Amino acid sequence: MSAISERRERERAHRHQLIITAARELAETEGWEAVTTRRLADRVEYSQPVLYSHFNGKEAIVSAVALDGFGELAAHLRRARQAAAPEEALRAVCLAYLEFATERPALYQAMFILPTDLTFASTETPPALRAGFDEFVSCFPPDNERRELFAEVLWSALHGITVLSESGRIPPDRQEDRLDFLVTRIAGAR
Amino acid sequence: MSAISERRERERAHRHQLIITAARELAETEGWEAVTTRRLADRVEYSQPVLYSHFNGKEAIVSAVALDGFGELAAHLRRARQAAAPEEALRAVCLAYLEFATERPALYQAMFILPTDLTFASTETPPALRAGFDEFVSCFPPDNERRELFAEVLWSALHGITVLSESGRIPPDRQEDRLDFLVTRIAGAR
DNA sequence: GACGACATCCTAGCAACGCTAGACGTTCTG
DNA sequence: CAGAACGTCTAGCGTTGCTAGGATGTCGTC
Numbered sequence A, B: 001m002s003a004i005s006e007r008r009e010r011e012r013a014h015r016h017q018l019i020i021t022a023a024r025e026l027a028e029t030e031g032w033e034a035v036t037t038r039r040l041a042d043r044v045e046y047s048q049p050v051l052y053s054h055f056n057g058k059e060a061i062v063s064a065v066a067l068d069g070f071g072e073l074a075a076h077l078r079r080a081r082q083a084a085a086p087e088e089a090l091r092a093v094c095l096a097y098l099e100f101a102t103e104r105p106a107l108y109q110a111m112f113i114l115p116t117d118l119t120f121a122s123t124e125t126p127p128a129l130r131a132g133f134d135e136f137v138s139c140f141p142p143d144n145e146r147r148e149l150f151a152e153v154l155w156s157a158l159h160g161i162t163v164l165s166e167s168g169r170i171p172p173d174r175q176e177d178r179l180d181f182l183v184t185r186i187a188g189a190r
Numbered sequence C: 001g002a003c004g005a006c007a008t009c010c011t012a013g014c015a016a017c018g019c020t021a022g023a024c025g026t027t028c029t030g
Numbered sequence D: 001c002a003g004a005a006c007g008t009c010t011a012g013c014g015t016t017g018c019t020a021g022g023a024t025g026t027c028g029t030c
Helices: A003-030 A037-044 A048-054 A058-083 A086-103 A105-112 A127-137 A147-166 A175-187 B003-030 B037-044 B048-054 B058-083 B086-103 B105-112 B127-137 B147-166 B175-187
Strands: none
Touching: A003 A037, A003 A048, A003 A058, A003 A105, A037 A048, A058 A086, A058 A105, A058 A127, A086 A105, A086 A147, A086 A175, A105 A147, A127 A147, A147 A175, A147 B147, A147 B175, A175 B147, A175 B175, B003 B037, B003 B048, B003 B058, B003 B105, B037 B048, B058 B086, B058 B105, B058 B127, B086 B105, B086 B147, B086 B175, B105 B147, B127 B147, B147 B175
């Protein structure tokens, strides 16, 4: 393989990431409904068809953004857990989760609300998806046989709180009270 | 007002409901992405513009379906709560909620996931929206000052469990175990 | 260095979408 | 009976995601 085609491959990989970050920025500033293939192509200064040489379709682009998001979420939760004392880990991780969701609403939408190509709970599940969930699991002692179940319910509750308050179905204030209640109730199971 | 215009008003109201039920049926059999204004107009055997003489747009049609859904959900939860002994009410209502969500996925989507015109937690909130939430509140004793907060968190958890399992982000089995865990943990706060 | 083979990228266009203007026939009113 | 008012449809606008096919430039080979 020549040096030129190596360079082209590098440029291609770079452009691949450029599309992803452009989609994310556009979504974060103007919302996902503003992310059209035309506007996206404009942003990266290429024509529409090049998007399709990198991704199978718009859904695949959203999925790529979501995948990045899962990686960041996992790192964010991990930092929070490790910075806290063990008995405070549960609370810290939950707080970090709500922070992440409210500070990056567009990213969170790509991860949990918009339709994507990502497959969960399967052998092909990307590691980043698993990693975030594992942070919740790690808040419970290893000898607890039901820790996975606890983590699932905890995660569900946090997700529910996030989207119901985001969409105005429950009052947006009092988030801290909800967190308090949730953590103290669930922590008893630790 | 003449008898003729009365008849026309009746027919108009009938057609209004016809559009709503047609949208709902189409969504339940083929999913919401199949509900286009053209197909909907075909179904009710009118042209597209008549849809817009009844509703402000597609979102308003989805909202109307969702509103019906909230009424049915409230009734469903109420029946479950009243049929159960007081100490079992919490569990019965939660179970009824999950039942509703899994048996009418398209309806649930309209109520909680698709963008709608509905306003929540405001003075203009339709009674049906309030009624469902109140069923959760009623599971806690009236002298509990934090029962609204408990209901919010409980509802959030159930919603989270619903959408995360629906989208495959948590395994679809074990729903009953999650319900058990959630109820026993929350019920302690009663 | 010339040439066919190949890759890359863009112009142009398709079908489907939500939505609306304007024409047309029908019905009500003076 | 004339004309206003209403209800409905045809036709079309602008936008969407996506793709076919041609132009342009680069590659390995002689």
